[in-house]
Amino acid sequence: MDLIETDVCVIGAGSGGLSVAAGTAQMGAKTVLIEGGEMGGDCLNYGCVPSKALIAAAEHAHALRSGGPYGVAPVEPQIDYAAAMDHVQAAIRTIAPVDSQERFEGLGVRVIRDWARFTSPEEVEAGGARIRARRFVIATGSSPMVPPIDGLGDVPYLTNETLFENRERPRHLIVIGGGPIGCEMAQAHRRLGCEVTVIEGGAALGKEDAEAAQVVLARMRAEGVKVFSDAQAEKVEGRAGDIAVTAGGQTHQGSHLLVAVGRRINLDRLNLDAANVAHDRGITVDDRLRSTTNSRVYAVGDAAGGMQFTHLAGYHGGQVVRSIMFGLRATAETRHIPRVTYTAPELAQIGPTEAEARQVHGDKLEVVRAAFDENDRAIAAGETEGFVKVMVVDGYPIGVTMVGAQAGELIGLWSLAISQKLKLQAISGTVLPYPTLNEVSKKAAGAYFSKRLFDNPWVKRAGGLVQRVLP
Ligand SMILES: Cc1cc2nc3c(=O)[nH]c(=O)nc-3n(C[C@H](O)[C@H](O)[C@H](O)COP(=O)(O)OP(=O)(O)OC[C@H]3O[C@@H](n4cnc5c(N)ncnc54)[C@H](O)[C@@H]3O)c2cc1C
Numbered sequence: 001m002d003l004i005e006t007d008v009c010v011i012g013a014g015s016g017g018l019s020v021a022a023g024t025a026q027m028g029a030k031t032v033l034i035e036g037g038e039m040g041g042d043c044l045n046y047g048c049v050p051s052k053a054l055i056a057a058a059e060h061a062h063a064l065r066s067g068g069p070y071g072v073a074p075v076e077p078q079i080d081y082a083a084a085m086d087h088v089q090a091a092i093r094t095i096a097p098v099d100s101q102e103r104f105e106g107l108g109v110r111v112i113r114d115w116a117r118f119t120s121p122e123e124v125e126a127g128g129a130r131i132r133a134r135r136f137v138i139a140t141g142s143s144p145m146v147p148p149i150d151g152l153g154d155v156p157y158l159t160n161e162t163l164f165e166n167r168e169r170p171r172h173l174i175v176i177g178g179g180p181i182g183c184e185m186a187q188a189h190r191r192l193g194c195e196v197t198v199i200e201g202g203a204a205l206g207k208e209d210a211e212a213a214q215v216v217l218a219r220m221r222a223e224g225v226k227v228f229s230d231a232q233a234e235k236v237e238g239r240a241g242d243i244a245v246t247a248g249g250q251t252h253q254g255s256h257l258l259v260a261v262g263r264r265i266n267l268d269r270l271n272l273d274a275a276n277v278a279h280d281r282g283i284t285v286d287d288r289l290r291s292t293t294n295s296r297v298y299a300v301g302d303a304a305g306g307m308q309f310t311h312l313a314g315y316h317g318g319q320v321v322r323s324i325m326f327g328l329r330a331t332a333e334t335r336h337i338p339r340v341t342y343t344a345p346e347l348a349q350i351g352p353t354e355a356e357a358r359q360v361h362g363d364k365l366e367v368v369r370a371a372f373d374e375n376d377r378a379i380a381a382g383e384t385e386g387f388v389k390v391m392v393v394d395g396y397p398i399g400v401t402m403v404g405a406q407a408g409e410l411i412g413l414w415s416l417a418i419s420q421k422l423k424l425q426a427i428s429g430t431v432l433p434y435p436t437l438n439e440v441s442k443k444a445a446g447a448y449f450s451k452r453l454f455d456n457p458w459v460k461r462a463g464g465l466v467q468r469v470l471p
């Protein structure tokens with residue numbers, strides 16, 4: 001068996017692993033990248049890209065049905081589900097070269113296409129070779145969790161790994177799990193003409209600000225998605241095309257089943273005991289993403305056991321590259337990491353929700369807000385659902401909840417403010433073009449100052465005095 005000696009060995013070629021490999025190789029470190037499945041990982045092949053492409057198809061269908069208020073006669077669109085999936089696959093194919101083996105080999109990375117397993121704290125085996133590295137980066141991501149629901153093993157079901165290969169439009173899609181995957185795919189399928197039932201064991205979008213989640217859920221229901229909360233799926237029966245799910249004392253009938261109940265971190269194949277790498281839900285890491293038990297090992301992205309987002313995996317990658325290449329103490333923070341659920345309306349969050357911030361900051365917390373129905377562009381576009389709520393401590397925004405049209409784009413302004421530790425004044429003092437949805441953020445920031453300025457008798461008195469002395 002060949003022995004490859006290298007500076008860095010990255011396991012997993014998804015968002016996190018690719019960021020590390022591109023960084024270390026281009027900065028001169030000998031880098032080996034091992035991928036057992038598809039280059040690009042979950043995001044490209046089974047996650048963000050296909051789900052957002054399907055959502056785009058669904059938006060087109062929805063637009064055709066909803067022109068009435070604008071004087072455009074609504075029509076029921078003819079949906080070619082297989083063609084919508086062709087669009088999904090075309091989006092993947094278009095992006096794939098950026099994540100490809102060829103591109104990474106062009107950057108000087110040695111790519112091995114196999115599943116890696118540790119044989120000792122400093123060696124893994126893959127592709128018929130032993131790879132000994134100064135640093136390992138575990139970037140193995142996660143897979144759909146299959147819950148222990150009675151009968152689930154005996155019926156055909158979809159997960160995010162198979163959904164986008166399905167070319168037959170579900171007559172009635174039952175979705176178990178009302179998290180981001182469940183809600184995004186439920187609404188997209190409803191818009192593509194399917195009946196859809198979501199079965200959620202707790203609260204749908206339960207990790208989000210409850211008030212914002214309600215805005216999304218109300219819209220989903222108005223569009224015809226049936227959402228059942230506090231309905232833990234207990235039993236699944238049936239066969240292809242005829243599925244029954246029992247949850248919360250009710251039985252729901254459908255033609256197809258999507259299981260979206262969370263993720264399991266991909267650690268099984270790694271033989272972590274041989275590497276002396278402690279793990280729980282993910283790899284046990286310190287604030288620099290370093291294994292607490294084997295200092296040559298880092299973990300990034302989903303494998304690090306925290307939040308699960310592509311941009312977080314990319315950020316982790318950047319921090320680990322700084323640490324490996326320059327020995328910098330690059331910690332991985334979460335206070336400035338945004339997340340977006342791409343339902344309509346979109347729900348975006350950065351930092352703590354109001355309830356979370358209240359627990360930490362108590363009376364020091366001030367919450368300012370503005371509504372989309374006060375924003376001229378939203379009114380002009382007829383998209384007035386939603387609000388922005390900003391959690392402020394000592395004049396600094398520490399958290400933002402935004403639900404409304406394009407909230408995922410609009411939250412970027414707050415990502416900048418929070419990551420750069422800007423005061424609220426930076427937003428209220430920025431001149432934004434009129435009319436734009438972004439002005440909703442400026443309005444919320446302005447609310448913080450307007451009550452200090454305009455509701456303050458001392459300011460009024462001083463203003464009056466100054467007027468009397470000025471020429
Ligand atoms: C349906 C869906 C929609 C999503 N939408 C979004 C979104 O809109 N925005 C967002 O930010 N996030 C989204 N996510 C989450 C996002 O996809 C993940 O957080 C991200 O892909 C994590 O990147 P990663 O590099 O940690 O892991 P992954 O992308 O999962 O990559 C890990 C790679 O490691 C490989 N691997 C595993 N074990 C081994 C081994 N032993 N040896 C070699 N290779 C191995 C796997 O084959 C895989 O290719 C979505 C997820 C899903 C499922």
Ligand SMILES: NC(=O)c1ccc[n+]([C@@H]2O[C@H](COP(=O)([O-])OP(=O)(O)OC[C@H]3O[C@@H](n4cnc5c(N)ncnc54)[C@H](O)[C@@H]3O)[C@@H](O)[C@H]2O)c1
Pocket residue numbers: 147149176177178179180181182184199200201202203204205206231232233234260261262263307308309339340341342
């Ligand atoms: N837009 C995005 O950024 C985006 C989109 C999709 C997924 N993701 C990532 O992928 C991760 C996984 O998403 P997810 O939606 O699968 O997981 P999730 O953990 O966020 O939600 C799963 C839901 O399933 C419910 N559930 C679990 N078992 C159940 C049962 N037996 N019956 C009924 N309900 C049950 C849970 O209560 C929970 O609400 C997310 O946390 C997120 O990080 C991100």
